[in-house]
Amino acid sequence: MTSNVTAVSYGLKVTPTGLERLRSTLATHGAQVLSESASGDDRYQVRVLDLALHDATAAGLAALRHAVAEAAVPGFDTALVPAALRAASRKLLIMDVDSTLIQQEVIELLAAYAGKREEVAAVTEAAMRGELDFAQSLHARVAVLAGLPADVVHSVRNEVKLSLGAAELVAAFKAAGHTVAVVSGGFNQILEPIAADLGLDYWQANELEIIDGALTGKVLGAVVDRAAKVKYLREWAAAEDIALEHTVAVGDGANDLDMLGAAGIGVAFNAKPAVRAVADAAVNMPHLDAVRHIAGV
Structure with missing residues (x-):
């Protein structure tokens, strides 16, 4: 079974030595390079190799991804992407928010x-590593906010910074006619203005309860957790009549794993080790717009 797959290498420094090692690994595993091109800018470099892969089964592609990852040299990463995804006329990009679309963790x-930042940060870190139940950890972290004036939400909005390349990534997908969504274990009160500014098609997060001008330390409704994220991926793809094979999911924590696994390609963005270990691809540099090169946008 022969099929076309594209190897997309990207990094702050894509070296000739690294590329030669990549080509050797591909050849050893029966992948034939059909064409090769270079792009990028003064921030990072990109090299695209179109391949004919003799074993294009899920197992064959997974084995090749493992071999490429094992042979990687410091400085750049390589994503192996089905050519059909890159060529799709309509795609869905779905992203996590905290530490992915934005640089910080809003909680x-x-x-x-x-006065509880360090305490909460330790719980967040454990939850993102998959050591704690996300919903339970969220309720525990939100509880420390009880009594804070609602104005702190506005203050935090002003502190939030998009990840480098985030706006460019969204704009590129939108300009090409694709759909862009975000789903977050964070909070609607922070996400809403970001979603509006970026012109996102879909977005969903948790809702902080506010009564009489103060946070109650609770969230309203069901928590947006690992299961909810993959649910929204499937719902939004179906609503747009986009096959799951033509979706791209990006995240950094354990609660993103199901979403990354269900998408056509799952990308770990500066992620926790447990996420990098199972994602289809990883971006280990601060430029989120590298995802557009992976997706062929």
Whole structure:
């Protein structure tokens, strides 16, 4: 079974030595290079190799991804992407928010106003490594916010910074006619203006309860957790009539794993080790717009 797959290498420094090692690994595993091109800018470099892969089964592609990862040299990463995904006329990009679309963890910014930032950060880190139940950990972290004036939400909005290349990534997908969504274990009150500014098609997060101008330390409704994220991926793809094989999911924590696994390609963005170990691809540099090169946008 022969099929076309594209190897997309990207990094701050894509070296000739690294590329030669990549080509050797591909050849050893029966992948034939059909064409090769270079792009990028003054921030990072990109090299695209179109391949004919003799074993294009899921197992064959997984084995090749493992071999490429094992042979990687410091400085750049390589994503192996089905050519059909890159060529799809309509795609869905779905992203996590905290530490992915934006640089910070919003719960930690809020907790700082309660004098609990370090305590909450430790719980967040454990939850993102998959050591704690996400919903339970979220309720525990939000509880420390009880009594804070609602104005802190506005203050935190002003502290939030998009990840480098985030706006460019969204703009590129939108300009090409694709759909862009985000789903977050964070909070709607912070996400709403970001979603509006970026022109996102879909977005969903948790809702902080506010009564009489103060946070109650609770969230309203069901928590947006690992299961909810993959649910929204499937729902939004179906609503747009986009096959799951033509979706791209990006995240950094354990609660993103199901979403990354269900998408056509799952990308770990500066992620925890447990996420990098199972994702289809990894971006280990601060430029989120590298995802557009992976997706062929």
